[in-house]
Amino acid sequence: xxxxxxxxxxxxxxxxxxxxxxxxxxxxxxxxxxxxxxxxxxxxxxxxxxxxxxxxxxxxxxxxxxxxxxxxxxxxxxxxxxxxxxxxxxxxxxxxxxxxxxxxxxxxxxxxxxxxxxxxxxxxxxxxxxxxxxxxxxxxxxxxxxxxxxxxxxxxxxxxxxxxxxxxxxxxxxxxxxxxxxxxxxxxxxxxxxxxxxxxxxxxxxxxxxxxxxxxxxxxxxxxxxxxxxxxxxxxxxxxxxxxxxxxxxxxxxxxxxxxxxxxxxxxxxxxxxxxxxxxxxxxxxxxxxxxxxxxxxxxxxxxxxxxxxxxxxxxxxxxxxxxxxxxxxxxxxxxxxxxxxxxxxxxxxxxxxxxxxxxxxxxxxxxxxxxxxxxxxxxxxxxxxxxxxxxxxxxxxxxxxxxxxxxxxxxxxxxxxxxxxxxxxxxxxxxxxxxxxxxxxxxxxxxxxxxxxxxxxxxxxxxxxxxxxxxxxxxxxxxxxxxxxxxxxxxxxxxxxxxxxxxxxxxxxxxxxxxxxxxxxxxxxxxxxxxxxxxxxxxxxxxxxxxxxxxxxxxxxxxxxxxxxxxxxxxxxxxxxxxxxxxxxxxxxxxxxxxxxxxxxxxxxxxxxxxxxxxxxxxxxxxxxxxxxxxxxxxxxxxxxxxxxxxxxxxxxxxxxxxxxxxxxxxxxxxxxxxxxxxxxxxxxxxxxxxxxxxxxxxxxxxxxxxxxxxxxxxxxxxxxxxxxxxxxxxxxxxxxx
Amino acid sequence: xxxxxxxxxxxxxxxxxxxxxxxxxxxxxxxxxxxxxxxxxxxxxxxxxxxxxxxxxxxxxxxxxxxxxxxxxxxxxxxxxxxxxxxxxxxxxxxxxxxxxxxxxxxxxxxxxxxxxxxxxxxxxxxxxxxxxxxxxxxxxxxxxxxxxxxxxxxxxxxxxxxxxxxxxxxxxxxxxxxxxxxxxxxxx
Numbered sequence: 055x056x057x058x059x060x061x062x063x064x065x066x067x068x069x070x071x072x073x074x075x076x077x078x079x080x081x082x083x084x085x086x087x088x089x090x091x092x093x094x095x096x097x098x099x100x101x102x103x104x105x106x107x108x109x110x111x112x113x114x115x116x117x118x119x120x121x122x123x124x125x126x127x128x129x130x131x132x133x134x135x136x137x138x139x140x141x142x143x144x145x146x147x148x149x150x151x152x153x154x155x156x157x158x159x160x161x162x163x164x165x166x167x168x169x170x171x172x173x174x175x176x177x178x179x180x181x182x183x184x185x186x187x188x189x190x191x192x193x194x195x196x197x198x199x200x201x202x203x204x205x206x207x208x209x210x211x212x213x214x215x216x217x218x219x220x221x222x223x224x225x226x227x228x229x230x231x232x233x234x235x236x237x238x239x240x241x242x243x244x245x246x247x248x249x250x251x252x253x254x255x256x257x258x259x260x261x262x263x264x265x266x267x268x269x270x271x272x273x274x275x276x277x278x279x280x281x282x283x284x285x286x287x288x289x290x291x292x293x294x295x296x297x298x299x300x301x302x303x304x305x306x307x308x309x310x311x312x313x314x315x316x317x318x319x320x321x322x323x324x325x326x327x328x329x330x331x332x333x334x335x336x337x338x339x340x341x342x343x344x345x346x347x348x349x350x351x352x353x354x355x356x357x358x359x360x361x362x363x364x365x366x367x368x369x370x371x372x373x374x375x376x377x378x379x380x381x382x383x384x385x386x387x388x389x390x391x392x393x394x395x396x397x398x399x400x401x402x403x404x405x406x407x408x409x410x411x412x413x414x415x416x417x418x419x420x421x422x423x424x425x426x427x428x429x430x431x432x433x434x435x436x437x438x439x440x441x442x443x444x445x446x447x448x449x450x451x452x453x454x455x456x457x458x459x460x461x462x463x464x465x466x467x468x469x470x471x472x473x474x475x476x477x478x479x480x481x482x483x484x485x486x487x488x489x490x491x492x493x494x495x496x497x498x499x500x501x502x503x504x505x506x507x508x509x510x511x512x513x514x515x516x517x518x519x520x521x522x523x524x525x526x527x528x529x530x531x532x533x534x535x536x537x538x539x540x541x542x543x544x545x546x547x548x549x550x551x552x553x554x555x556x557x558x559x560x561x562x563x564x565x566x567x568x569x570x571x572x573x574x575x576x577x578x579x580x581x582x583x584x585x586x587x588x589x590x591x592x593x594x595x596x597x598x599x600x601x602x603x604x605x606x607x608x609x610x611x612x613x614x615x616x617x618x619x620x621x622x623x624x625x626x627x628x629x630x631x632x633x634x635x636x637x638x639x640x641x642x643x644x645x646x647x648x649x650x651x652x653x654x655x656x657x658x659x660x661x662x663x664x665x666x667x668x669x670x671x672x673x674x675x676x677x678x679x680x681x682x683x684x685x686x687x688x689x690x691x692x693x694x695x696x697x698x699x700x701x702x703x704x705x706x707x708x709x710x711x712x713x714x715x716x717x718x719x720x721x722x723x724x725x726x727x728x729x730x731x732x733x734x735x736x737x738x739x740x741x742x743x744x745x746x747x748x749x750x751x752x753x754x755x756x757x758x759x760x761x762x763x764x765x766x767x768x769x770x771x772x773x774x775x776x777x778x779x780x781x782x783x784x785x786x787x788x789x790x791x792x793x
Numbered sequence: 794x795x796x797x798x799x800x801x802x803x804x805x806x807x808x809x810x811x812x813x814x815x816x817x818x819x820x821x822x823x824x825x826x827x828x829x830x831x832x833x834x835x836x837x838x839x840x841x842x843x844x845x846x847x848x849x850x851x852x853x854x855x856x857x858x859x860x861x862x863x864x865x866x867x868x869x870x871x872x873x874x875x876x877x878x879x880x881x882x883x884x885x886x887x888x889x890x891x892x893x894x895x896x897x898x899x900x901x902x903x904x905x906x907x908x909x910x911x912x913x914x915x916x917x918x919x920x921x922x923x924x925x926x927x928x929x930x931x932x933x934x935x936x937x938x939x940x941x942x943x944x945x946x947x948x949x950x951x952x953x954x955x956x957x958x959x960x961x962x963x964x965x966x967x968x969x970x971x972x973x974x975x976x977x978x979x980x981x982x
Contacts, residue, residue: 146811153904156884159812218976363950366967371974383862391934762954
């Protein structure tokens with residue numbers, strides 16, 4: 055009997071040992087889970103102890119046996135006593151997450167309900183029931199809130215047919231719709247509605263003695279803008295000139311004085327409102343993007359090198375359980391097979407590369423450098439092409455002020471209307487033609503498929519952003535320097551209202567983008583689908599990275615044009631709606647099923663990263679414009695000022711002295727430099743902590759292996775002991791659970 | 794629900810709501826789907842012990858559109874059924890749908906996923922289990938030695954204590970590093 059006890063204590067020691075290190079390991083490597091309660095094996099009586107060590111598969115009929123649950127021990131009927139005294143709801147929540155059959159949970163629930171909670175002694179049994187009612191209404195509320203999110207049924211069907219990766223693209227588009235709706239709401243409420251409904255307080259009127267004052271310039275501008283009729287009016291809708299220029303769509307029409315709102319009897323400082331609302335839109339976009347990106351990071355735990363399990367991820371989490379149609383299932387099977395095959399293939403290539411000769415390695419490096427050089431050269435080349443095209447358009451805008459002249463390109467007469475579109479068409483054509491060339495380039499460079507996709511995406515985004523930058527640069531080159539007091543800027547070649555001009559260019563760009571994507575889907579796509587039955591090579595693929603870059607580009611155009619065209623977010627809402635349905639048609643009808651596994655998590659990270667990059671790139675030119683460039687004298691809410699941000703500065707001047715002192719201090723070097731140093735120190739601290747945790751994890755992993763070896767050693771000793779004592783009954787009563 | 798006789802007693806619905814991640818509507822919908830599978834056997838009213846006694850066989854369960862194309866459907870049903878046969882009572886069916894629903898917690902999904910991948914029910918995921926799973930996933934598209942190699946790679950990545958098989962903790966550890974698990978391992982019934 056004493057030997058029996060001895061064996062029991064040995065077993066208890068072994069399991070406590072492995073539980074401890076396991077808990078530690080789990081504590082460090084799982085995020086934010088509080089420490090598991092130590093199993094109090096000493097407190098347990100024999101029966102409890104026995105039941106926690108079932109003899110394995112032969113007890114499969116017993117629903118209590120078989121598996122430890124995640125918390126490290128199996129919960130027994132009487133064990134509710136051992137749990138802490140917690141409220142009924144929490145207890146129910148805990149029972150809900152147990153991986154046990156319904157019968158067991160029912161018993162546990164009944165136990166939990168019968169168990170009097172300490173509060174109920176004071177308050178009475180009614181409170182428990184009321185708590186349950188609240189619990190239910192919380193569920194009811196959550197249930198009903200889901201009804202208000204649009205497109206759920208549509209997205210569910212896409213997910214069933216095409217998988218979660220492609221569905222995440224449409225979810226991303228829906229999110230962009232929401233973002234644009236919020237921004238357009240801001241602009242409508244604070245900019246457009248006051249401008250329409252308020253009465254402008256009488257500012258100074260044009261004094262004939264000073265023909266170059268802002269008010270006189272404005273009058274000249276308003277009178278000189280052609281309002282075309284008839285057929286031209288339709289063209290004006292597409293180009294933004296003529297009658298459209300004088301509407302609230304563009305910057306030029308907004309008042310620069312305080313507006314008196316009719317029903318509220320307030321004076322609304324319009325210039326300040328304009329600039330602040332624009333900044334608000336940018337701020338809200340930025341915060342929302344960062345929030346979504348952070349959520350994505352939290353969900354898809356960090357891919358540290360070496361701790362991301364590629365094969366495990368494919369086999370354990372690769373099959374998309376929401377697939378319903380046999381066609382998609384066949385596609386998914388082949389996708390997973392391809393993924394596994396390419397993983398094995400990549401290993402072979404990596405092995406080969408390790409054993410490459412140094413001369414071959416140099417050749418590869420040279421090829422890659424050449425590839426990078428070609429890509430950069432192409433970017434700059436297309437950038438300059440856009441710059442010159444834009445300059446050409448500017449010339450046209452200046453010259454055709456009142457005269458319907460026909461411009462000439464390379465000796466061929468081109469009507470005015472076509473000239474308007476030269477910059478936008480150039481940009482869009484380059485955006486369509488060049489990315490496939492990048493694709494060929496990356497194949498030539500000999501990267502692995504994963505890296506190829508990344509480089510392709512980076513280069514395409516670079517192309518889009520470069521085109522925007524060079525466009526903005528061409529506008530900047532014609533701006534009048536500050537201090538020139540003339541209306542139309544005949545000395546510097548700016549059009550009379552350059553903000554509206556920029557707004558118009560972006561408006562045209564959006565139109566051309568939309569028309570091109572519709573043409574690609576309906577015309578080119580249909581042709582290719584018809585031809586692909588004969589020539590399979592021409593099959594249309596729903597190239598997810600490319601589509602994402604398109605979306606991100608549209609959104610960056612929206613952000614750019616907020617300042618110049620307050621109704622731009624509303625236009626983009628409509629555009630995204632159209633694109634949503636068109637892309638679904640594209641996916642369902644025209645595209646062949648893709649053989650690449652698009653994982654939803656990786657896609658989401660890609661979208662948010664690309665969006666953030668474009669957002670930051672867009673804020674640069676806008677920031678420059680707001681802070682540095684003098685607004686045009688003939689139009690807009692900022693006419694007469696030296697720069698747009700001056701509106702904010704002027705209103706700050708009217709605030710109490712101490713606030714001004716605080717702001718003044720915040721912008722001096724005495725504050726900024728120490729703040730920067732503190733931020734860098736914080737960054738370094740977190741980096742050091744992450745490195746320390748990583749080394750801790752690897753040390754604990756080594757410790758686990760050692761512990762396991764110890765356990766095996768002890769087990770062998772136990773076997774020897776059993777044999778020596780000759781007690782066969784011991785083997786039945788206390789079998790050792792490994793791990 | 795009007796004049797019709799209610800399918801469940803209110804206490805039963807309360808219990809189901811507490812034990813699963815479903816609301817009242819979801820539970821009734823689950824009953825409707827369950828009944829559609831075999832209308833003759835499953836009764837309209839389950840106020841007695843029918844939820845624990847009436848079973849629907851696996852061959853009928855397979856016809857659920859959500860399960861039809863799933864390579865793991867047999868294992869899934871086996872995990873939730875008492876005798877590991879794959880035939881499910883309504884209780885077990887509800888269990889399965891709840892564990893795979895959107896609102897199910899991470900822990901419960903990982904626990905059931907582990908049992909699902911353990912083909913030989915020995916409490917561990919060994920190389921044989923991994924090879925079986927890979928074959929199911931690729932529908933026989935990979936050669937035998939490739940499948941063996943993949944099983945080895947998985948053990949290389951996930952087996953922390955070096956015993957040649959994955960325990961529940963090692964599996965949990967691996968799943969935590971896997972960003973797609975929560976989105977992929979769920980069925981919208």
